[in-house]
Amino acid sequence: MGKHNDQPDGKRRQFIGGTILAAGAATVAPGILLTVAQATGESQGVSSDVRYGMLIDTDKCVADCTACVDACDKENGLDLQQKPKGQSDDDWNAQRPQWVRKVQLKDRQTGDITDLPMMCQHCEFPPCVDVCPTGASFRRADGIVMVDRHTCIGCRYCMMACPYKARSFIHQNVVNQLVAAPRGKGCVESCNFCVHRIDAGKMTTACQDACAKEGHQAIVFGDLKNPESEIASILREKNSRQIRADLELNTGVRYTDL
Amino acid sequence: MLSSTGIRRFAGVLMAGAFTFLTTGVLGDSAVTPGSKAAGMEACVAPTAEMRRNHMDYLKHDRIKTVRKGIRDIRNSLADCVDCHAAKNGSGGYAQIDSEGQFCDKCHNYMAVDLACFQCHRKTPGEEKLSQSALDGGNVDHRLGLLRDKDAPAALAADELVQLQAIVQED
Numbered sequence: 001m002g003k004h005n006d007q008p009d010g011k012r013r014q015f016i017g018g019t020i021l022a023a024g025a026a027t028v029a030p031g032i033l034l035t036v037a038q039a040t041g042e043s044q045g046v047s048s049d050v051r052y053g054m055l056i057d058t059d060k061c062v063a064d065c066t067a068c069v070d071a072c073d074k075e076n077g078l079d080l081q082q083k084p085k086g087q088s089d090d091d092w093n094a095q096r097p098q099w100v101r102k103v104q105l106k107d108r109q110t111g112d113i114t115d116l117p118m119m120c121q122h123c124e125f126p127p128c129v130d131v132c133p134t135g136a137s138f139r140r141a142d143g144i145v146m147v148d149r150h151t152c153i154g155c156r157y158c159m160m161a162c163p164y165k166a167r168s169f170i171h172q173n174v175v176n177q178l179v180a181a182p183r184g185k186g187c188v189e190s191c192n193f194c195v196h197r198i199d200a201g202k203m204t205t206a207c208q209d210a211c212a213k214e215g216h217q218a219i220v221f222g223d224l225k226n227p228e229s230e231i232a233s234i235l236r237e238k239n240s241r242q243i244r245a246d247l248e249l250n251t252g253v254r255y256t257d258l
Numbered sequence: 259m260l261s262s263t264g265i266r267r268f269a270g271v272l273m274a275g276a277f278t279f280l281t282t283g284v285l286g287d288s289a290v291t292p293g294s295k296a297a298g299m300e301a302c303v304a305p306t307a308e309m310r311r312n313h314m315d316y317l318k319h320d321r322i323k324t325v326r327k328g329i330r331d332i333r334n335s336l337a338d339c340v341d342c343h344a345a346k347n348g349s350g351g352y353a354q355i356d357s358e359g360q361f362c363d364k365c366h367n368y369m370a371v372d373l374a375c376f377q378c379h380r381k382t383p384g385e386e387k388l389s390q391s392a393l394d395g396g397n398v399d400h401r402l403g404l405l406r407d408k409d410a411p412a413a414l415a416a417d418e419l420v421q422l423q424a425i426v427q428e429d
Contacts, residue, residue: 045327140328148325149378150318173377179337179384184377199328 004239008248051143052193053122053224053252054205055231055240060218061115063104068117068219071210072100075194077181080174097168099191100207114258117207117219120145120166120191121243122252128158128167137188143224143252146192154186163244166190193221224252289364291353293345296361302342303333317375336375341383354381 073079076099083092100119106112126145128137136151137158147158147167159167167190174184180196183189194205208219222231240254290296302309304316313334320332343361347353356362356376366373 042323042331042333043329045323045329138326140326142328146325148322150321150325177378177380179380182378182380187378195328199330 003236004241005235005254006240006242006245008245008250010248010250046140046142046199048141048143049225050223051225051252052198053143053222053231053254054193054208055220055222055234056116056253056255057218057220057257058114058116058255059257060216061117062214062216062218063113063115065214065216066102067210067214067216068207069098069100069102071206072119072191075181075197075206077174077178077183080176081170081172084172095169095171097170097189099166099168099189116255116258118164118166118243119207119253120162121164121249122191122193123249124252125249127161127163127247127249131157131161133157140195144193144195144198145190145252146195147188147190149183149187149189152187154188156188158188162190163247163249289361291343291345291359291361291364293347294343294361296342297345299342303338336379337384340380344382352382356381 078097078099081097083089083096100117103116103118105114105116107114122139122143122145124139124143126137126139128145129139131137133155134151134153136148136153137145138148139145154169156169159165159169167188169188170183170185172185177183194202197205203222205219205221208221211217211219220231220234222229224232224235226232234256235254238256240256241258242249242251242254243258245251296302304312309316316334317336317339320334321336323329323332324335339362340355344352344355345360353360354376356366356373358367362373362376365371
Protein backbone atom coordinates (compact mmCIF):
# COMPACT_ATOMS: atom_id res chain seq x y z
CA MET A 1 0.00 0.00 0.00
CA GLY A 2 0.92 3.67 -0.09
CA LYS A 3 1.74 3.82 -3.77
CA HIS A 4 2.43 7.12 -5.49
CA ASN A 5 -0.65 8.36 -7.27
CA ASP A 6 -0.35 12.15 -7.31
CA GLN A 7 -3.56 12.49 -5.32
CA PRO A 8 -3.89 16.21 -4.50
CA ASP A 9 -4.74 17.03 -0.88
CA GLY A 10 -7.44 19.41 -2.04
CA LYS A 11 -6.66 22.19 0.48
CA ARG A 12 -5.87 24.69 -2.23
CA ARG A 13 -9.21 23.88 -3.82
CA GLN A 14 -11.49 24.70 -0.93
CA PHE A 15 -12.29 28.26 -1.92
CA ILE A 16 -12.80 27.35 -5.55
CA GLY A 17 -14.95 24.41 -4.52
CA GLY A 18 -17.33 26.78 -2.74
CA THR A 19 -17.70 28.91 -5.85
CA ILE A 20 -18.42 25.90 -8.00
CA LEU A 21 -21.22 24.84 -5.66
CA ALA A 22 -22.81 28.29 -5.82
CA ALA A 23 -22.68 28.29 -9.60
CA GLY A 24 -24.22 24.81 -9.64
CA ALA A 25 -27.26 26.01 -7.73
CA ALA A 26 -27.78 28.86 -10.18
CA THR A 27 -27.84 26.61 -13.20
CA VAL A 28 -30.43 24.32 -11.64
CA ALA A 29 -33.05 27.06 -11.61
CA PRO A 30 -33.65 27.35 -15.38
CA GLY A 31 -33.90 23.56 -15.49
CA ILE A 32 -36.81 23.69 -13.05
CA LEU A 33 -38.62 26.29 -15.11
CA LEU A 34 -38.34 23.95 -18.06
CA THR A 35 -40.16 21.12 -16.33
CA VAL A 36 -42.90 19.54 -18.41
CA ALA A 37 -45.49 17.31 -16.77
CA GLN A 38 -44.45 13.77 -17.49
CA ALA A 39 -44.87 10.51 -15.68
CA THR A 40 -42.79 7.78 -17.27
CA GLY A 41 -40.82 4.95 -15.80
CA GLU A 42 -37.49 6.37 -16.87
CA SER A 43 -34.20 5.37 -15.34
CA GLN A 44 -32.62 7.56 -12.71
CA GLY A 45 -29.54 8.74 -14.52
CA VAL A 46 -25.91 8.68 -13.52
CA SER A 47 -24.76 8.85 -9.94
CA SER A 48 -21.68 10.14 -8.17
CA ASP A 49 -21.27 6.75 -6.51
CA VAL A 50 -19.02 5.96 -9.45
CA ARG A 51 -16.15 7.89 -10.92
CA TYR A 52 -15.03 6.74 -14.29
CA GLY A 53 -11.36 6.82 -15.02
CA MET A 54 -8.73 5.35 -17.25
CA LEU A 55 -5.33 3.91 -16.58
CA ILE A 56 -2.69 3.83 -19.25
CA ASP A 57 0.35 1.63 -18.97
CA THR A 58 2.88 3.57 -21.05
CA ASP A 59 5.21 0.57 -21.03
CA LYS A 60 2.69 -1.36 -23.10
CA CYS A 61 1.93 1.53 -25.49
CA VAL A 62 3.70 0.89 -28.80
CA ALA A 63 5.41 3.63 -30.81
CA ASP A 64 3.95 3.22 -34.28
CA CYS A 65 0.55 1.93 -33.26
CA THR A 66 -2.46 4.22 -33.76
CA ALA A 67 -5.16 1.63 -33.09
CA CYS A 68 -6.73 3.72 -30.30
CA VAL A 69 -6.80 6.86 -32.44
CA ASP A 70 -8.36 5.06 -35.41
CA ALA A 71 -10.95 3.31 -33.27
CA CYS A 72 -11.92 6.60 -31.61
CA ASP A 73 -12.26 8.33 -34.98
CA LYS A 74 -14.56 5.60 -36.18
CA GLU A 75 -16.61 5.16 -33.03
CA ASN A 76 -17.35 8.87 -32.75
CA GLY A 77 -17.65 9.67 -36.42
CA LEU A 78 -14.58 11.91 -36.47
CA ASP A 79 -13.51 10.28 -39.73
CA LEU A 80 -16.59 11.75 -41.43
CA GLN A 81 -14.53 14.87 -41.92
CA GLN A 82 -11.87 14.99 -44.60
CA LYS A 83 -9.19 17.51 -45.38
CA PRO A 84 -10.86 20.35 -47.34
CA LYS A 85 -9.59 20.83 -50.87
CA GLY A 86 -6.69 23.24 -51.01
CA GLN A 87 -5.92 23.15 -47.28
CA SER A 88 -2.31 22.46 -46.37
CA ASP A 89 -1.44 19.35 -44.37
CA ASP A 90 -0.15 21.56 -41.57
CA ASP A 91 -3.39 23.51 -41.25
CA TRP A 92 -5.43 20.34 -41.41
CA ASN A 93 -3.36 18.59 -38.78
CA ALA A 94 -3.56 21.62 -36.52
CA GLN A 95 -7.34 21.95 -36.83
CA ARG A 96 -8.86 18.57 -37.51
CA PRO A 97 -10.89 17.00 -34.76
CA GLN A 98 -8.97 14.68 -32.52
CA TRP A 99 -10.23 13.20 -29.27
CA VAL A 100 -7.21 11.05 -28.60
CA ARG A 101 -3.72 11.49 -30.03
CA LYS A 102 -0.44 9.73 -29.67
CA VAL A 103 2.28 11.71 -27.93
CA GLN A 104 5.92 10.78 -27.76
CA LEU A 105 8.11 12.12 -24.96
CA LYS A 106 11.86 12.02 -25.13
CA ASP A 107 14.10 12.56 -22.15
CA ARG A 108 16.79 14.86 -23.46
CA GLN A 109 19.41 13.53 -21.04
CA THR A 110 18.97 9.83 -21.49
CA GLY A 111 17.21 9.67 -24.86
CA ASP A 112 14.58 7.54 -23.20
CA ILE A 113 11.37 7.58 -25.24
CA THR A 114 7.87 7.19 -23.83
CA ASP A 115 4.76 6.75 -25.96
CA LEU A 116 1.33 7.49 -24.66
CA PRO A 117 -2.19 8.31 -25.78
CA MET A 118 -3.32 11.76 -24.64
CA MET A 119 -6.97 12.69 -24.38
CA CYS A 120 -9.36 14.55 -22.10
CA GLN A 121 -8.10 13.74 -18.61
CA HIS A 122 -11.59 14.03 -17.08
CA CYS A 123 -10.45 16.27 -14.23
CA GLU A 124 -12.31 16.48 -10.98
CA PHE A 125 -11.76 20.25 -11.21
CA PRO A 126 -11.87 20.86 -14.96
CA PRO A 127 -10.56 24.24 -16.14
CA CYS A 128 -12.76 23.97 -19.25
CA VAL A 129 -15.83 23.98 -17.01
CA ASP A 130 -14.54 26.97 -15.03
CA VAL A 131 -14.18 29.16 -18.11
CA CYS A 132 -17.27 28.12 -20.08
CA PRO A 133 -19.58 31.16 -20.39
CA THR A 134 -22.74 29.14 -21.11
CA GLY A 135 -22.43 26.10 -18.89
CA ALA A 136 -22.02 23.85 -21.92
CA SER A 137 -18.80 22.38 -20.56
CA PHE A 138 -19.78 20.28 -17.62
CA ARG A 139 -18.82 17.32 -15.49
CA ARG A 140 -21.34 14.55 -15.19
CA ALA A 141 -22.05 13.09 -11.76
CA ASP A 142 -20.02 10.01 -12.70
CA GLY A 143 -16.97 12.14 -13.48
CA ILE A 144 -17.18 12.29 -17.28
CA VAL A 145 -16.28 15.78 -18.50
CA MET A 146 -18.08 16.72 -21.68
CA VAL A 147 -19.67 19.40 -23.84
CA ASP A 148 -23.43 19.82 -24.02
CA ARG A 149 -23.50 20.84 -27.62
CA HIS A 150 -27.02 22.14 -27.32
CA THR A 151 -25.60 24.98 -25.23
CA CYS A 152 -22.14 25.35 -26.76
CA ILE A 153 -21.70 28.61 -28.67
CA GLY A 154 -18.31 27.68 -30.09
CA CYS A 155 -16.32 30.38 -28.28
CA ARG A 156 -13.41 27.99 -27.68
CA TYR A 157 -12.41 29.39 -24.26
CA CYS A 158 -12.31 25.81 -23.04
CA MET A 159 -9.77 24.90 -25.69
CA MET A 160 -7.49 27.63 -24.42
CA ALA A 161 -8.03 26.66 -20.80
CA CYS A 162 -7.33 22.96 -21.20
CA PRO A 163 -3.76 22.12 -20.12
CA TYR A 164 -3.88 18.92 -22.15
CA LYS A 165 -4.91 20.36 -25.53
CA ALA A 166 -7.65 17.78 -25.49
CA ARG A 167 -10.46 19.63 -27.24
CA SER A 168 -11.25 20.17 -30.90
CA PHE A 169 -13.48 22.58 -32.76
CA ILE A 170 -15.53 21.49 -35.78
CA HIS A 171 -14.73 23.81 -38.67
CA GLN A 172 -16.78 22.13 -41.38
CA ASN A 173 -20.28 20.93 -42.07
CA VAL A 174 -20.65 17.27 -41.24
CA VAL A 175 -23.05 14.93 -43.02
CA ASN A 176 -24.17 11.36 -42.53
CA GLN A 177 -23.47 11.33 -38.81
CA LEU A 178 -23.74 8.26 -36.64
CA VAL A 179 -26.96 8.02 -34.64
CA ALA A 180 -24.94 7.63 -31.46
CA ALA A 181 -22.64 10.56 -32.21
CA PRO A 182 -24.41 13.69 -33.41
CA ARG A 183 -21.87 16.36 -34.33
CA GLY A 184 -21.76 19.44 -36.52
CA LYS A 185 -19.99 22.65 -37.38
CA GLY A 186 -19.43 25.30 -34.76
CA CYS A 187 -19.10 23.32 -31.55
CA VAL A 188 -16.25 22.14 -29.40
CA GLU A 189 -15.96 18.44 -28.63
CA SER A 190 -13.65 16.06 -26.83
CA CYS A 191 -13.28 12.55 -25.47
CA ASN A 192 -16.33 11.58 -23.44
CA PHE A 193 -15.22 8.05 -22.52
CA CYS A 194 -17.60 6.76 -25.24
CA VAL A 195 -20.51 7.89 -23.11
CA HIS A 196 -23.09 6.33 -25.43
CA ARG A 197 -21.52 2.91 -24.83
CA ILE A 198 -21.19 3.41 -21.09
CA ASP A 199 -24.84 4.50 -20.78
CA ALA A 200 -25.82 1.44 -22.79
CA GLY A 201 -24.10 -0.71 -20.19
CA LYS A 202 -21.04 -1.56 -22.23
CA MET A 203 -18.15 -1.05 -19.83
CA THR A 204 -15.33 -0.55 -22.32
CA THR A 205 -14.28 2.33 -24.52
CA ALA A 206 -13.51 1.99 -28.22
CA CYS A 207 -9.82 2.82 -27.69
CA GLN A 208 -9.50 0.21 -24.97
CA ASP A 209 -11.05 -2.50 -27.15
CA ALA A 210 -8.83 -1.59 -30.08
CA CYS A 211 -5.69 -1.59 -27.93
CA ALA A 212 -6.59 -5.00 -26.54
CA LYS A 213 -7.31 -6.31 -30.01
CA GLU A 214 -3.80 -5.29 -31.05
CA GLY A 215 -2.56 -7.36 -28.13
CA HIS A 216 -1.13 -4.38 -26.23
CA GLN A 217 -3.68 -3.97 -23.44
CA ALA A 218 -2.23 -0.61 -22.42
CA ILE A 219 -5.64 0.90 -21.58
CA VAL A 220 -7.90 -0.02 -18.67
CA PHE A 221 -11.20 1.81 -18.18
CA GLY A 222 -13.32 1.55 -15.07
CA ASP A 223 -14.74 2.89 -11.84
CA LEU A 224 -12.07 4.50 -9.66
CA LYS A 225 -14.37 4.45 -6.65
CA ASN A 226 -15.12 0.75 -6.74
CA PRO A 227 -12.34 -1.08 -4.85
CA GLU A 228 -13.17 -4.31 -6.72
CA SER A 229 -12.68 -2.80 -10.18
CA GLU A 230 -9.65 -3.74 -12.23
CA ILE A 231 -8.51 -0.12 -12.47
CA ALA A 232 -8.72 0.43 -8.71
CA SER A 233 -6.80 -2.72 -7.94
CA ILE A 234 -3.99 -1.85 -10.35
CA LEU A 235 -3.80 1.63 -8.84
CA ARG A 236 -3.37 0.01 -5.42
CA GLU A 237 -0.56 -2.21 -6.71
CA LYS A 238 1.43 0.20 -8.86
CA ASN A 239 2.80 3.72 -8.75
CA SER A 240 0.87 5.98 -11.07
CA ARG A 241 1.00 9.56 -12.19
CA GLN A 242 -1.33 12.32 -13.16
CA ILE A 243 -0.04 14.53 -15.92
CA ARG A 244 0.42 18.09 -14.69
CA ALA A 245 -0.31 16.91 -11.18
CA ASP A 246 1.01 20.29 -10.03
CA LEU A 247 -2.29 21.83 -11.16
CA GLU A 248 -4.14 19.62 -8.67
CA LEU A 249 -6.97 18.92 -11.08
CA ASN A 250 -7.20 15.34 -9.83
CA THR A 251 -7.46 13.79 -13.25
CA GLY A 252 -9.50 10.68 -13.99
CA VAL A 253 -6.90 9.47 -16.50
CA ARG A 254 -3.77 8.08 -14.85
CA TYR A 255 -0.51 6.78 -16.25
CA THR A 256 1.80 4.05 -14.99
CA ASP A 257 5.45 3.54 -15.90
CA LEU A 258 5.74 7.18 -16.88
CA MET B 259 -42.74 34.11 -17.80
CA LEU B 260 -45.01 36.67 -19.48
CA SER B 261 -43.19 36.41 -22.75
CA SER B 262 -43.28 32.62 -22.65
CA THR B 263 -47.09 32.51 -22.40
CA GLY B 264 -47.09 35.06 -25.17
CA ILE B 265 -45.09 32.70 -27.33
CA ARG B 266 -47.46 29.87 -26.39
CA ARG B 267 -50.45 31.84 -27.54
CA PHE B 268 -48.63 32.77 -30.71
CA ALA B 269 -47.76 29.12 -31.26
CA GLY B 270 -51.46 28.32 -30.88
CA VAL B 271 -52.25 30.71 -33.71
CA LEU B 272 -49.51 29.16 -35.80
CA MET B 273 -50.78 25.66 -35.11
CA ALA B 274 -54.26 26.69 -36.23
CA GLY B 275 -52.58 27.83 -39.42
CA ALA B 276 -50.76 24.53 -39.73
CA PHE B 277 -53.94 22.53 -39.48
CA THR B 278 -55.60 24.69 -42.10
CA PHE B 279 -52.59 24.00 -44.24
CA LEU B 280 -52.75 20.28 -43.62
CA THR B 281 -56.50 19.98 -44.06
CA THR B 282 -56.59 22.02 -47.22
CA GLY B 283 -53.58 20.28 -48.73
CA VAL B 284 -53.77 17.05 -50.70
CA LEU B 285 -52.13 15.35 -47.73
CA GLY B 286 -55.28 14.95 -45.74
CA ASP B 287 -55.27 15.80 -42.07
CA SER B 288 -52.05 14.16 -41.03
CA ALA B 289 -48.45 15.17 -41.50
CA VAL B 290 -47.33 11.57 -41.13
CA THR B 291 -45.48 10.58 -44.29
CA PRO B 292 -46.44 7.50 -46.28
CA GLY B 293 -43.65 4.93 -46.28
CA SER B 294 -42.61 5.70 -42.70
CA LYS B 295 -42.96 3.29 -39.79
CA ALA B 296 -45.40 5.74 -38.22
CA ALA B 297 -47.72 5.43 -41.22
CA GLY B 298 -48.56 1.89 -40.15
CA MET B 299 -48.94 2.70 -36.47
CA GLU B 300 -51.72 3.94 -34.24
CA ALA B 301 -50.11 6.47 -31.97
CA CYS B 302 -47.16 8.72 -31.36
CA VAL B 303 -45.20 8.77 -28.09
CA ALA B 304 -47.91 11.06 -26.70
CA PRO B 305 -51.45 11.91 -27.86
CA THR B 306 -51.32 13.41 -31.34
CA ALA B 307 -52.82 16.79 -30.43
CA GLU B 308 -50.33 17.11 -27.59
CA MET B 309 -47.41 16.21 -29.85
CA ARG B 310 -48.46 18.77 -32.44
CA ARG B 311 -48.49 21.51 -29.90
CA ASN B 312 -45.65 20.58 -27.56
CA HIS B 313 -43.06 18.45 -29.34
CA MET B 314 -40.47 21.26 -29.36
CA ASP B 315 -40.65 21.68 -25.59
CA TYR B 316 -40.62 17.94 -24.99
CA LEU B 317 -37.52 17.45 -27.13
CA LYS B 318 -35.64 20.30 -25.51
CA HIS B 319 -36.60 19.09 -22.06
CA ASP B 320 -35.65 15.48 -22.61
CA ARG B 321 -32.34 16.11 -24.33
CA ILE B 322 -31.07 17.70 -21.12
CA LYS B 323 -31.82 14.45 -19.31
CA THR B 324 -29.87 12.42 -21.83
CA VAL B 325 -26.86 14.66 -22.17
CA ARG B 326 -26.53 15.86 -18.58
CA LYS B 327 -27.79 12.87 -16.61
CA GLY B 328 -27.16 9.98 -18.96
CA ILE B 329 -30.84 8.98 -19.06
CA ARG B 330 -31.18 7.15 -22.35
CA ASP B 331 -34.74 5.84 -22.17
CA ILE B 332 -36.33 9.26 -22.55
CA ARG B 333 -39.75 9.38 -24.13
CA ASN B 334 -38.95 12.14 -26.60
CA SER B 335 -35.78 10.94 -28.23
CA LEU B 336 -34.86 12.64 -31.48
CA ALA B 337 -33.32 9.42 -32.77
CA ASP B 338 -36.68 7.73 -32.11
CA CYS B 339 -38.62 10.47 -33.97
CA VAL B 340 -36.40 9.78 -36.96
CA ASP B 341 -36.82 6.01 -36.62
CA CYS B 342 -40.62 6.22 -36.81
CA HIS B 343 -41.15 9.26 -38.97
CA ALA B 344 -38.52 8.95 -41.72
CA ALA B 345 -40.06 7.67 -44.96
CA LYS B 346 -38.55 5.14 -47.33
CA ASN B 347 -37.55 6.61 -50.65
CA GLY B 348 -37.83 4.88 -54.02
CA SER B 349 -34.34 3.43 -53.99
CA GLY B 350 -34.50 1.29 -50.88
CA GLY B 351 -33.05 3.87 -48.50
CA TYR B 352 -34.66 6.61 -46.47
CA ALA B 353 -35.44 10.19 -47.38
CA GLN B 354 -33.80 12.73 -45.09
CA ILE B 355 -36.42 13.59 -42.52
CA ASP B 356 -35.94 17.35 -42.81
CA SER B 357 -35.80 17.53 -46.60
CA GLU B 358 -38.59 19.15 -48.56
CA GLY B 359 -41.98 17.55 -47.99
CA GLN B 360 -40.68 15.13 -45.38
CA PHE B 361 -42.10 14.88 -41.87
CA CYS B 362 -39.98 17.43 -40.00
CA ASP B 363 -40.25 19.88 -42.89
CA LYS B 364 -43.95 19.79 -43.68
CA CYS B 365 -45.25 22.10 -40.97
CA HIS B 366 -41.98 23.89 -40.38
CA ASN B 367 -41.70 25.01 -43.96
CA TYR B 368 -45.15 26.55 -43.73
CA MET B 369 -44.27 28.27 -40.42
CA ALA B 370 -40.78 29.28 -41.47
CA VAL B 371 -39.24 27.28 -38.62
CA ASP B 372 -35.68 26.38 -39.51
CA LEU B 373 -34.40 23.47 -37.41
CA ALA B 374 -30.73 23.42 -36.49
CA CYS B 375 -31.04 19.93 -35.00
CA PHE B 376 -30.14 18.07 -38.16
CA GLN B 377 -26.86 19.87 -38.64
CA CYS B 378 -25.65 17.45 -36.00
CA HIS B 379 -28.25 14.71 -35.71
CA ARG B 380 -28.53 11.98 -38.30
CA LYS B 381 -31.43 12.55 -40.72
CA THR B 382 -32.21 8.92 -41.46
CA PRO B 383 -32.64 5.89 -39.20
CA GLY B 384 -29.31 4.31 -38.34
CA GLU B 385 -28.56 0.63 -38.80
CA GLU B 386 -27.68 0.21 -35.16
CA LYS B 387 -27.64 2.51 -32.20
CA LEU B 388 -24.51 1.15 -30.60
CA SER B 389 -21.59 0.96 -32.94
CA GLN B 390 -19.41 -2.07 -32.73
CA SER B 391 -16.87 -0.33 -34.89
CA ALA B 392 -13.98 -0.70 -32.50
CA LEU B 393 -14.31 -4.44 -32.77
CA ASP B 394 -14.50 -4.80 -36.52
CA GLY B 395 -11.01 -3.44 -37.05
CA GLY B 396 -11.28 -2.59 -40.75
CA ASN B 397 -9.71 0.84 -40.66
CA VAL B 398 -5.98 0.45 -41.19
CA ASP B 399 -5.42 3.98 -42.38
CA HIS B 400 -2.58 4.89 -40.04
CA ARG B 401 -2.38 8.54 -39.25
CA LEU B 402 -0.10 10.45 -36.97
CA GLY B 403 -1.40 12.34 -33.98
CA LEU B 404 -1.14 16.09 -33.62
CA LEU B 405 1.95 16.45 -31.51
CA ARG B 406 3.58 13.38 -32.81
CA ASP B 407 6.33 13.27 -35.32
CA LYS B 408 8.47 10.18 -35.54
CA ASP B 409 11.62 12.05 -36.49
CA ALA B 410 11.31 14.80 -33.93
CA PRO B 411 9.57 13.62 -30.78
CA ALA B 412 8.62 16.29 -28.28
CA ALA B 413 11.91 16.81 -26.45
CA LEU B 414 11.90 17.10 -22.69
CA ALA B 415 14.74 17.29 -20.23
CA ALA B 416 14.54 15.09 -17.15
CA ASP B 417 13.66 18.06 -14.95
CA GLU B 418 10.95 19.15 -17.39
CA LEU B 419 9.52 15.67 -17.27
CA VAL B 420 9.45 15.93 -13.50
CA GLN B 421 7.68 19.28 -13.80
CA LEU B 422 4.93 17.56 -15.72
CA GLN B 423 4.16 15.60 -12.62
CA ALA B 424 5.35 17.99 -9.97
CA ILE B 425 3.82 16.73 -6.76
CA VAL B 426 4.14 13.06 -6.11
CA GLN B 427 2.61 12.37 -2.76
CA GLU B 428 2.49 9.47 -0.43
CA ASP B 429 -1.19 8.71 0.12
